Amino acid sequence: MTVVGNRSAEGTPPSGSWGRDGWAQPTHRPAPAHETEAETAVGAPRTTGTSFHEMWRGLAPIGRHAESGGYRRYAWTGADADCRAWFQAQAETRGLTYELDRNGNQWAWLGDPEAGDAIVTGSHLDSVPDGGAFDGPLGVVSSFAALDELRSGGAKLTKPLAIVNFGDEEGARFGLACAGSRLTAGQLDKDRAHALRDGDGITLPQAMDRAGYDPEAIGPDPERLARIGAFVELHIEQGRALADPADGTDTPVGVASAIWPHGRWRFDFHGEANHAGTTRLDDRRDPMLTYANTVLAARKKARIAGALATFGKVGVEPNGVNAIASLVRGWLDSRAPDEETLAAVVGEIERAAVERGQRDGVDVRVTRESFTPIVEFAHDLRDQLSGLLGGVPVLPTGAGHDAGILSASVPTAMLFVRNPTGVSHSPAETAGEDDCLAGVAALAQVLEGLACH
Numbered sequence: 209m210t211v212v213g214n215r216s217a218e219g220t221p222p223s224g225s226w227g228r229d230g231w232a233q234p235t236h237r238p239a240p241a242h243e244t245e246a247e248t249a250v251g252a253p254r255t256t257g258t259s260f261h262e263m264w265r266g267l268a269p270i271g272r273h274a275e276s277g278g279y280r281r282y283a284w285t286g287a288d289a290d291c292r293a294w295f296q297a298q299a300e301t302r303g304l305t306y307e308l309d310r311n312g313n314q315w316a317w318l319g320d321p322e323a324g325d326a327i328v329t330g331s332h333l334d335s336v337p338d339g340g341a342f343d344g345p346l347g348v349v350s351s352f353a354a355l356d357e358l359r360s361g362g363a364k365l366t367k368p369l370a371i372v373n374f375g376d377e378e379g380a381r382f383g384l385a386c387a388g389s390r391l392t393a394g395q396l397d398k399d400r401a402h403a404l405r406d407g408d409g410i411t412l413p414q415a416m417d418r419a420g421y422d423p424e425a426i427g428p429d430p431e432r433l434a435r436i437g438a439f440v441e442l443h444i445e446q447g448r449a450l451a452d453p454a455d456g457t458d459t460p461v462g463v464a465s466a467i468w469p470h471g472r473w474r475f476d477f478h479g480e481a482n483h484a485g486t487t488r489l490d491d492r493r494d495p496m497l498t499y500a501n502t503v504l505a506a507r508k509k510a511r512i513a514g515a516l517a518t519f520g521k522v523g524v525e526p527n528g529v530n531a532i533a534s535l536v537r538g539w540l541d542s543r544a545p546d547e548e549t550l551a552a553v554v555g556e557i558e559r560a561a562v563e564r565g566q567r568d569g570v571d572v573r574v575t576r577e578s579f580t581p582i583v584e585f586a587h588d589l590r591d592q593l594s595g596l597l598g599g600v601p602v603l604p605t606g607a608g609h610d611a612g613i614l615s616a617s618v619p620t621a622m623l624f625v626r627n628p629t630g631v632s633h634s635p636a637e638t639a640g641e642d643d644c645l646a647g648v649a650a651l652a653q654v655l656e657g658l659a660c661h
């Protein structure tokens with residue numbers, strides 16, 4: 209049994225909102241200075257938010273771009289190193305056992321890391337290009353804050369507890385999301401990882417080596433996963449399901465049920481280049497027309513099926529203002545509640561493209577470039593979390609996470625914190641201060657429920 213100390217949160221309460229650090233926050237509610245954790249019963253909000261605010265302010269300047277206001281924390285860069293140093297300092301300040309695993313993921317342990325049946329929480333600190341402040345860091349900061357809350361309440365843990373920072377979750381630099389957790393779970397092999405290159409042609413091993421890590425050590429880590437009894441990742445919601453009063457789900461925290469299956473398909477529209485000024489309309493084989501109609505069809509088919517379909521990337525040849533295109537290449541990202549619906553929607557979009565192509569004299573070829581099956585989080589754990597939190601909403605998400613990768617190896621669950629605008633992967637991403645603290649309280653409750661019984 210690990211008895212955690214009766215260590216009160218350090219430092220002084222914040223005197224202003226965290227908006228002054230540029231982390232957009234419209235309102236500030238002062239921390240209730242009269243409230244001490246020891247006086248508050250389990251199940252009630254217990255956090256003063258002090259440790260949360262201190263960590264938030266410490267992390268805020270790292271990797272933030274001065275002009276865009278967004279974050280550029282890419283794997284194995286200087287900003288990444290600063291985030292990692294921050295994590296290690298948080299672990300050491302709390303007297304936790306700090307570990308770096310073979311794949312560069314960071315771990316902070318309370319209790320014996322070798323004991324088994326560990327309860328693990330955490331997320332990631334890297335970002336997409338000009339990403340928001342919350343995607344990833346909210347989970348890591350909330351994990352340390354929740355631990356502080358448990359300690360200040362004198363919780364008695366019967367299991368080891370760990371906080372993890374998974375490396376390269378967003379895949380912003382090498383194009384593959386969740387590299388750290390994939391390597392650990394054996395879903396990315398060493399050869400494929402070593403072949404990854406960034407936009408400057410630097411390979412993953414070169415980048416790791418320059419950052420002071422051993423690229424030869426990377427690979428599956430089943431012994432580590434076998435020591436985990438449950439993994440819970442707290443994350444900002446990347447949609448508006450929790451912020452929709454019409455749905456009756458206008459609550460700060462929810463539990464994830466599943467990650468929608470998703471994939472990427474490349475559509476090649478082959479036409480014929482010709483002069484924009486001399487080629488009669490009837491004589492054209494213009495792939496831009498077919499492409500445009502396919503984009504509209506994708507929207508319509510997805511809406512009817514309750515799915516999502518997005519053409520977010522397009523390439524045109526020869527890409528001249530006064531030339532009819534010879535080739536338009538568009539990438540479809542599609543997601544749906546289940547794999548059958550996803551297959552049906554993509555099939556209908558492809559049929560619509562081919563039919564329209566026949567009218568336009570355009571040849572259409574479709575190639576599936578990636579596919580991720582549905583992730584169903586462990587039902588027992590999901591129900592346990594929902595029960596611990598008094599029946600909060602249980603909702604699916606269309607976004608991928610380290611928790612989705614780990615769910616194939618260990619019982620895994622996710623908590624979502626309300627995002628009022630639903631915007632994510634943008635500097636506009638935000639969450640209310642009260643909601644963040646409600647997330648910390650919920651995570652503390654969940655960890656206590658899992659690690660103290």
Ligand SMILES: [Zn+2]
Pocket residue numbers: 332343344377443609
């Ligand atoms: Zn994330």
